[in-house]
Amino acid sequence: MGQTRSIIIGLALLLGQTGAAAAADLGLPPPAPCDGCDSPWYFKGFVGAANPHVDDISSELFQTNDFQVFHNDIKSSPLFGLGIGYQFNKWLRFDVTGEYRGDSTFLAQDRYPGADGTFNSPQPGFNPGTNEHTADIQSWVGLFNGYIDLGTWHCITPYVGGGVGFASISVNGLKDVNVPNASVFYAQSNTETNFAWAVYGGLAYDVTPSLTLDLSYRYTDLGDASSGRVTAFDNSSSYKSLNINNITSNDVMLGVRWKFGCCGAAPAPMPVAFK
Template sequence: MIRFREAGAVALVSLGLFAAPALAADLLPPPPPPPPPAEPAAIGGNWYLRGDFTASDFRNPKDDTLAGTPGAPIVALRLGSTQGYGGGVGYRFNSFLRADVTVDARSRSRFRDFSSRTLFTQGFNQEAGKLDVVTGLFNVYADLGTWWGLTPYIGAGIGFAHKRFHDSWSGTTCLTAFCGDTQPIYAIGAQGFDPRGNHSATTFAWAAMAGLSYEVGAGVSIDASYRYLDIGKARTGFDAFGFNTRIKDIAANEFRIGLRWAFGGPLGSLVPTPTY
């Protein structure tokens, strides 16, 4: 009988030991829920990238020959049309204001001019060369509203223009044996060409523009615009006689077409689009 009592006591003690953790667990507060999965961070918010093709129609520059330089006045200055590519990065501040930084490189533009003391009746001089232009501009734009997905805008930019004048030369062509002199010392025709050195310069540049963009979706917009670009002056190096070619008021009418891509999704999801 005593053994049965001892066995029962042992069983009760064992049951109590197993039940104690369960009671303690019931008294503790529940564990906190697991943290929610992290959402992917936005890549760039209102930032955007752009790429453009540019066709540049250079206006006729002016002669910048230094006062006191001997020789006939330079006339018929011409810079040939050219084209190039560029790109940039920008930021949209709100539904109507944005800004970007762009860099554009153009293929070489061919330059030429003429000069003659005798109005081309006896002979003339010709100067020629090639001009490469790279521009970097900080631009600010005002979007003027959106109609049927089309957004017209205006803008302005300031920055720099790097110009390289190269492969330049000058030459004389005689139409008579006198070629402007009192003695017939030249033969009729071209008298040879004198090469002029290369020269590079970086100067201030500014631009004014107007354009139209159309958002096609997924943050991509087609952008077409006109830009007036002023890049200042340029000159060649010197030839063996100490002469060079100097031009000023270099400007271009540029027509551009390209794409803009907004980081992190369509621009419409980032900034409310005004409706009219």
């Protein structure tokens, strides 16, 4: 394999020298030099996996009884994003990104005691119960990011970074099933927009002067989310919302950066007419 590669490189150099000499003999200008990218701007696209975490859930009902939360979770989902950036110098760059985090399932379970504070035979109308919450979660995230490139070795550049921006989180189709009390509650959809921040670590690989592959990890704090008003199926009662508190996410992303103003292949010479 190494010998074949050496032969190919040697032939390429020989052909290049022969082509340059032929061009000079024909009176053609030499091809323009290509030593990188003239513009500091770049465009990026990325895909990844979002792995969210929820600290806790709550509602106004939690203030009137001793609720115990057993589980709360937002399942992993894909994410897709685009951005535009500026390479300030060889160490520092900035970009603005927008991303859609795909539809994912929210799950939570809790229980509460009856009027006597236990889960034994309760007084009529003051039964203990459980709640099994399910909903769909969607979000849009916009961030202004800064990165420090830590040097390049064999076309590989490790970097760290951080970003600030917003997260718009929608809670759709929340259902609250209370099996012991044979009741079901449904919630209106609701969207909350919060301050968001992120920290990055990653590796970039320069495939060509204009094309860079980017593998990164990101910790993202998205803020809180909540449903709309939650109402019993028979309209017998309702409560303001179910709150999903402090959503964070461990994201893994694969991206591509295209630098503007980069030289491509040298233009083909104009045909020469021979008399």
